[in-house]
Amino acid sequence: MSEAAVHATPGPGASPHPADPAGGGGHGHHHGSLGKLAVGAIGVVFGDIGTSPLYAMRDTFAGHHPLPLDPLHVFGIVSLMFWSMMIIVTMKYVTVIMRADNKGEGGSLALLALINQSISGKRWSAGIVLLGVFATSLFYGDSMITPAVSVMGAIEGLAVYRPGLAPLVVPMVVGILVGLFFIQSRGTAKVAAFFGPVMLLYFAVIAVLGGLSIAEHPQVMVALSPHYAVELFLADPFRGFLAMGSAVLAVTGAEALYADMGHFGRAPIRISWLALVLPALVLNYLGQASLLVRHPEALVSPFYFLAPEWFQWPLLALASSAAVIASQAVITGAFSVTQQAIQLGFIPRMTIKYTSLNAGQIYIPVINWALMIAVILLVLVFERSSNLTAAYGIAVTGAMAIDNVLLAVVVLQLWNWRRWQALPLLALFFALDAAYLSANFTKIPDGGWVPLVMGLSIFTLLTTWSKGRALMRQNMAEGSIPFEVFAKSAHSSAARVPGTAVFMSSTAHGVPSALLHNIKHNKVLHERVVVLTVAIQDVPYVDDADRFIVKQFGEGFFKVALRFGFLEETDVPSALAKISMCGEPFEMMKTSFFLSRQTLIPSSKPGMALWREKLFAWMLRNAASAMEFFRLPSNRVVELGSQVEI
Structure with missing residues (x-):
């Protein structure tokens, strides 16, 4: 690990971007017509929540805490799902949280970086940062569970239509997932062009199937009234509370609306949700409710039994395609979150490969193979999607509850809403999410421990790295x-x-150890000596005018600070080529880059616990080289070692 470790630090080039409560502006990298972006959003953003009908209704009534199949419970659950989608997805994410953008970008880390600009130094700021990091840790747990549960839930349709083929489900799921992870290195730009149309067809089909079922029992439409959800809790409070642990599956993926805002913009995502996705989901859930009231035996898979016999296999193929698309979107999201976390200093540097000219198309081998192993293990251990949904709920509700805390800071600190306006809305969000989270805690023995263990393990890694650095x-x-x-x-x-010697430094103060070692052992200095600091700002992109600061000390000595946003590629040679205030232009064939590689040694200093020091040392040894991360020419790099105590 080089001394030139990236560190996040606000600077003049990173003036806080005002979170726009009116919902305008933003500097995301979305391009194209509104209609094209809306179709693209349907293909990427809504895959997770769109595949929830595969298992949400079934697991609510036949899961770990089954409910009676009577009109009271069926209508009550549909009402609960509908109003959860309205409050959590439509009100909380689509209407409110999506207005909190960091120069057009969304997601927990982007929101955390935005908040950090305004609360840095306050006594409770460290707690907010830790919550944001834990939300990111839970996202990785979600990234492991989503592909497993989505693809398994779809392929299980094979056993629904042909029970004799049930033994083939797990091998087929494993085969599909292995293939999906193996194609990641080739990029998904070409395949992604089909995502939108396929998901558009999928939502249209599930809406039509739901509508046809509703026509058989139109009375089910009254379940949209909130009083049916209230009636369920009044008549059967304990089982109603337990059922919330499965009913929340109807809103899994809601956070993706916010996380993918930078790719598509607010308007396309809002239009897609309100005009197509929400109506399609509501019609399908109502259709499943109608089917269960008429034919309780369809509980084996109310989603697949909505289809007439002649359409069963096409529905299986379409649902499987949607599940693969949902998995692809989550995997791509894991790559993007990892890139942000690396830039913001929570994860060691990793090899990042750009699979297309689009900056959002990246591939991180370590994350890809780690996810693949975790997903395959989940499939092999749990074997059925209904077993995995217990694990699914905690990761989702935990992340949503943390988003509430971050939202409260934005509303009260950044937007300065009056308390009488903000507190009732926040109280509604907190109450609903707390109820869902509490209900999911009852499923910890049934698999809910999986995302908690994953989240805590990843949280330990992230905080150990940040503290150690x-x-x-x-x-x-x-x-x-x-x-x-x-x-x-x-x-x-x-x-x-x-020639020119560039000495990479992790801090803007003092002399890099590589420079001291070079003059001590080689007793030479280049005609031009540049101490270079790379600083990652709390904004996704930095304008070219604010890219660098140059300070001259005479006799050929310079200090240069390069600034990058947390979504930008840290291409140091390209940035140096644009600097003209250091004498002659930088020519790579006449420039040598000096890096310092630290080796940790045991210390009695009161820094971290010994086991965390050893963990940090292991992460340090396995981090990608600064040469690769900063795109330095391999034949122009010199590494000098040093020992450090922490």
């Missing part, structure tokens, strides 16, 4: 000398040789 930078700064003093004394104490 902070301690390491602090230790290195303790014995450093001011660069101004060094520049005045060093130019006459060593021979000067032609």
